[in-house]
Amino acid sequence: MADYTLAISDAEVARYRLMAENALLHEAAELRVAGVVPGAVVADVGCGPAAMSVTLAAEVGPSGRVIGIERDEAALATARSLVAATGVPNVELRAGDAAATGIAAGSVDVAMMRHVLAHNGGLEQFIVNHLATLPREGGTVYLVDVDLTAIRITDADPDLADVSEKYVRFHANRGNDPLVGLRLRDLLQNAGLDVLSFTGSYNIVTFAPGMRPPAWAAREAMLAEGAASADDLGRWEAAFARTDASAVRPVVFAPNFVAVGRKP
DSSP states (O other): OOOOOOOOOHHHHHHHHHHHHHHHHHOHHHHHHHTOOTTOEEEEETOTTSHHHHHHHHHHOTTOEEEEEEOOHHHHHHHHHHHHHHTOSSEEEEEOBTTBOOOOTTOEEEEEEESOGGGSTTOHHHHHHHHTTSEEEEEEEEEEEOOGGGOEEESOOGGGTTHHHHHHHHHHHTTOOTTGGGGHHHHHHHTTOEEEEEEEEEEEEEOOTTOOOHHHHTHHHHHHTTSSOHHHHHHHHHHHHHHHHOSSOOEEEEEEEEEEEEOO
């Protein structure tokens, strides 16, 4: 798998937790269609700091179970701390790769992957093919991803105008697909699954003080690979500080695509 470039930090964990809250709010219908219900066993593949795993654990209840799979050691350590802090008893965290989870074939009800495919250019179908082996017959694969080129921000500091553009170029240079969310249905169909749902919408989020976009978490990798300069990082840091102190809050419009495929 490709190197994951979003460094774990308090701001990044807060972003993941906000994303998990938004998922429950905006994906209720898709989660039901997929079978995320009390008693279900859900694999959260590429779980990061486990914010969604904890959220899913509440949805499946004490009779259900969530298996969080994460290969990044720092993210996995943060996930273990978050699970311990929240006290959820039905989340099991394991080290594993997106296409080599170690989960037995046919052993879960739902195999979920959120915002991972955009970081694994060229391997998307390989990964989804593996996910398709994990659910039992009649179980589902649940994919969530983005169109990075369509993110919009109102009332942003002018010095942040190029952050998204440079972040998209960074991913493209790595061979990743910034528009992978548009292909989720095709990936499920090519894996032999029956597509039950394919939807897209904008998450509209007011930029809270201290909040940072994924590009900020990836800044060191962007610097190392020439996608951003030291001057860019200094300029962005100052702009984020001004944004934190401003009474005018920017609003982020982030496209989100959700696809659910059932195993025949």
